[in-house]
Amino acid sequence: MELFLQQVLNGLMTGSTYAVVALGFSLVFSVMRVVNMAHPEFFMAGAFGAFLTITYVTRNVLGVFVGGMAVALVVGLMVERLAIRPVRGRYIMIPFIATSGVGITLQHGAERLFGSDPVLVPPVIPSVSYNLGPLSVTRMQLVTLATAAVLMLALRYYVRNTKWGRATRAVAERPDVAAAFGVDVNFVSRLTVGISALMAGAAGVTIGLLYTSAWAFMGLLFGLKSFVCMLVAGNRHIEGVMVIGLLLGVLEALVSGYITSTLRDAVAFGVLVVVLVFKPKGLFGSYDV
């Protein structure tokens, strides 16, 4: 029982990071019908941003988050301008290919800049752990969970309760009508990709700090898994994507705790296959493309 609870707890910590990355991915897809294949690179940019900030600027935790998220934001706005805005509204494969191209360029650009070996992200969060009865949780895990919780609640608030959030939902449903009521759809595009980049960047910072490393291709597996979360949940409800992200983390932790950690990365794809066979539109429904 203790092992079970401990694994659930660990899983929630990782899962919250999946959820954050998947949410941005899903947000961009539902608002602009663009599968942004460069999204995982926002996550990678966040981790390198953390590395650069710690190395050259500050070891203050908040500062490191700001630095990582800022780097991700710059990369995000670049991708929006180059590969999303010019092809928005076209047949779905066109932005898919355009963003894939930019994504690959970003990976190899990072490899050029930082080398193909992981760089060390110096630890800025002391490795302290707290005991909750029989369970233990590290400070790093708490930071991860808190970051994810803040980002998810902020996104929910933004989408539901703000003027631009409402406009974003309007654009998601009917871009032409939204434009005819004064919404600058290009601005919504920048805003949406920017938000997704900030979120993925923050996730990149937490993962960089957790593994004390950043590398050019770290987005691949993480990005694929967040893609899986979106497909499994469907992109209609952001709450659905949050839940699936958390569940995936838990499921992975249980598989590595009870079966073998070598199967850990297979969990997401196994779940995907099963879900797509029985519910091709995802568990909570999807927009048609």
Added chain:
Amino acid sequence: MSILLRVTDLEVMYGPVPAVAGVGLEVPEGEIRAILGANGAGKSSTIKAILGLLKTRAGTVEFQGRPIHGLPTHRIHQLGIAWVPEGRQLFSTLTVHENLEMGAFARGNGARFPAKLDEVFALFPQLRERQAQVAGSLSGGEQQMLAIARALMAEPRLLLMDEPSLGLAPKVVRRLFEQIQEINARGLSILMVEQNARQALKIAHYAYLLEVGRLMGEGPARELEASEDVKRVYLGG
């Protein structure tokens, strides 16, 4: 009387096909003008070109004496043109209240918002009780009311209405046209596209007859109503 909207020699392509070929029309301040014609006559394309949603290939669109063709759609709206699209096209996952807030998007949710909301609810009282409901759950008639209410929230100078009667029961249509007349009586100019020529001619001051993208005739609504040609072609005998 000053001319609010002037369209001159408008040409619009719909893909590779010309949808509008050399249409000219005017909307003077305070009038209801109608564009009549069958399906595929280019009525909607004309409206969409005015809104900047379709590119014009040739011709000009002037609003209050200022050329607006080529401007992005959101800028055209900000100048004072609101749209009631064909088939309502509500934001169906947003609530009724949120749809009305979207209507006022360009105006901002300033101090005048509640007063404007009351004004719109006075015209369409059913909407008041349904504010918290998602727009997609309304009946057809209520959806049309919301589509108009949403446009009115923008406090436009000109209202473009695309097939407001489409898919509504005759009784609902009659009531709707009364409401449109009421809106016009309060000083809002309207350009309306309709297949239901009989109803449209009853409330319009002036109408244009469109056939496969070309203007086939125009005139005061009373004269058109009485004309034998118009009766045969547009009013079904």
